[in-house]
Amino acid sequence: MLRVPSGAILRLECPDSDNLFADGTLIPESHRAATAGSAPFPGNPMAGPIYVDGATAGDVLAVQIRAIHLTATHGQTLLKPGHGLLATHEVAPEDPASVPTHMFRWQVDGAHHIARLKNPLGPHPIEVKLDPFIGCLGVCPKWGQSVSTLYAGTFGGNMDLPIVRPGATVFLPVEVDGALFGLGDIHAAQGYGEIIGGAIETAGEVEVQLSVIKNVALRTPRLRTASTIAAIASEGDLNKSIRGSASELVQWLSGGFGMNRFDAYNVVSQAGSFVLGNLISGTPSVAACIDIARLPDEVQQCQGELQ
Numbered sequence: 001m002l003r004v005p006s007g008a009i010l011r012l013e014c015p016d017s018d019n020l021f022a023d024g025t026l027i028p029e030s031h032r033a034a035t036a037g038s039a040p041f042p043g044n045p046m047a048g049p050i051y052v053d054g055a056t057a058g059d060v061l062a063v064q065i066r067a068i069h070l071t072a073t074h075g076q077t078l079l080k081p082g083h084g085l086l087a088t089h090e091v092a093p094e095d096p097a098s099v100p101t102h103m104f105r106w107q108v109d110g111a112h113h114i115a116r117l118k119n120p121l122g123p124h125p126i127e128v129k130l131d132p133f134i135g136c137l138g139v140c141p142k143w144g145q146s147v148s149t150l151y152a153g154t155f156g157g158n159m160d161l162p163i164v165r166p167g168a169t170v171f172l173p174v175e176v177d178g179a180l181f182g183l184g185d186i187h188a189a190q191g192y193g194e195i196i197g198g199a200i201e202t203a204g205e206v207e208v209q210l211s212v213i214k215n216v217a218l219r220t221p222r223l224r225t226a227s228t229i230a231a232i233a234s235e236g237d238l239n240k241s242i243r244g245s246a247s248e249l250v251q252w253l254s255g256g257f258g259m260n261r262f263d264a265y266n267v268v269s270q271a272g273s274f275v276l277g278n279l280i281s282g283t284p285s286v287a288a289c290i291d292i293a294r295l296p297d298e299v300q301q302c303q304g305e306l307q
Contacts, residue, residue, distance in 0.1 A: 003051040003178075006212040009066070012047040014184045015203050017135075019045050022071035022203040044136050044149035044158060048182025052210050055179040060213040061139055063170045067207040068132040068186065075106040075115060075188045075202035084197035085279050106200050108188050115188055115200050128189050133165040134206060135185030135199065135278075142175040149185070152234035152283045154220050158185065159234060159285035160194045160278035161223075168225050173218040181210060192276040220248050223287065230275070230289040238284045242274060245288035253290075257299050267295065 004010065019027045019042070027045055055061055079102045081088045088096035105118045108130065117126040138156025141147055152159045156172050164170060172179070183206060190199030223230040231252055233244030249268055254261035271294040277285030 001049050001051055001180075003053065004210065005053045006055070007209065008052075009207065009209045010050070012183060012206050012208070013071070013203075014047055014186050014206060015045055016072065016075070017043045017045075017185050017198070017201040018076075019043065020203065022073075044185045046136065046149060046182035046184040047206075049140070049178075049180040050182065050210065051178035051180060052212055053178070054214075055174045055212045056177055057175050058215065058217050059174040059179075060216045060218055061172045061174050061179045061181060062209075062211045062213055063137060063172065063181070063183075064209040064211070065134065065164065065166050065168050065170070065206070066209060067166050068134070069205045069207075070108055070110055070130070070132055070186070070188055070202055071205055072203040073108050073110075075108050075200040077104040077106070077196060077198045077200055078102075079104060079196060083280075085193065085195040106188070106202075108200070108202055128200065131162065131165065131189045132204060133162050133187055133190070134183055135160045135164075135187050135190075137164065137170065137172075137183035138181070139172045139174060140176045140180035144176060150281050152278065152281070152285045154234075156221050157234065157283075158278055158281065159221075159232065160185075160187070160190065160199065161232065161275055161285055161287050162187075162190055162192065162277075163223060163225075163228075163230060163275050163287060163289070168223050171213070171218060171222040171224070173220070174212075179210075179212075183208070193279045194277070195279060197280055220244065222248070222252060227293065228289055228291055230287040232277075232285060232287045234277075234283040234285040236282065238279065238286070241284050241286040242288075245274070245286045246272070249288040249290065253295075253299070257295070259296075259299055 106115045136158040141155040186204035187199035221232040231248035235241040253264035275287040
C-alpha cells in the first residue's frame with residue numbers, strides 16, 4: 001500500500017481493462033491483490049490502494065485529474081452477443097443469430113488525436129476522436145466491503161463517465177481512515193452509456209493530485225470543472241440514478257451555493273443535462289450537470305464548499 005500526504009501529486013501507470021500494459025506484458029500475479037475467499041472480476045485492474053494521510057470518515061477526497069497520457073498505440077472493444085445494452089434482436093432484428101463475437105482493434109494515433117478501427121466488419125473506414133478519461137476510480141466503501149470493479153456506488157467505482165477527464169476534480173466521500181483510493185480502466189474514447197459493453201479500452205499514465213477536504217460530508221460523488229458542476233449517482237436502476245443525481249445537484253446548489261432550493265430545482269430542470277456512464281452493470285451511473293454560466297451572477301461568484 002502506498003501512503004501519501006494530502007496534496008500529493010502522483011503519476012500512476014495503468015494497464016488496460018484486460019490487465020495488459022502498453023508493451024503487451026501482463027500484470028504479474030505478485031502485483032494482484034484480492035480479498036481472501038472472494039472471486040473478484042479479473043479485469044479493470046486498479047492502481048492502489050493509496051492511503052492519504054489525514055483522511056477520516058466524514059471527510060472528502062478531492063481527486064484533481066491533471067493529465068492522462070495514452071501509452072499504448074492500440075485499443076480494443078469487444079462485440080459479443082448479450083454483452084452490451086442491446087439484446088441480439090435489437091442489434092440485428094432480421095437475424096439475431098448473426099451477431100458475432102468479434103474483438104474490434106483500434107489504432108490509437110496520439111499525434112493526430114484519432115483512433116482508427118483496423119478491423120471493421122464492413123467496408124467503411126471508421127475514425128473516432130480521442131477523448132481519454134478514467135473509467136474507474138474510487139475509495140474504500142463503507143464498512144470496508146470488497147466490491148467488484150464492474151460496479152459503482154457512493155464510493156465511486158466503475159462509473160465510466162466521459163466527464164472524468166483532465167481538468168475535472170472528482171470529490172469522493174471518505175468512509176475509512178486513509179480513504180484507500182484507487183483508479184484504472186483507461187478509455188481512449190467512449191460515447192455516453194458504453195452501450196456496446198466497452199469503450200476503446202487501452203493503457204495509460206494518469207497524473208492526479210489527492211487532497212483531503214475536512215468536515216464536508218457528501219452522500220455521493222461530485223465533480224467540478226472550470227465551467228461545470230455535476231453530481232453523480234450509481235443506483236440499482238437507471239431511473240433511480242437519474243433521480244439521485246438530480247437530487248444531489250439541487251442539494252449542492254441550495255447548500256454549497258446558497259440558492260433557494262426551489263429555484264435550484266427549477267434551474268436544474270430548465271438548464272441542466274445528464275451524462276450517462278456505465279449502463280450495463282447493475283449500478284448504472286448518471287451525472288446531473290449544469291454549466292456555471294447558466295446560474296445567477298451572484299451564485300457564480302460563490303465558489304461553493306468544494307473548490
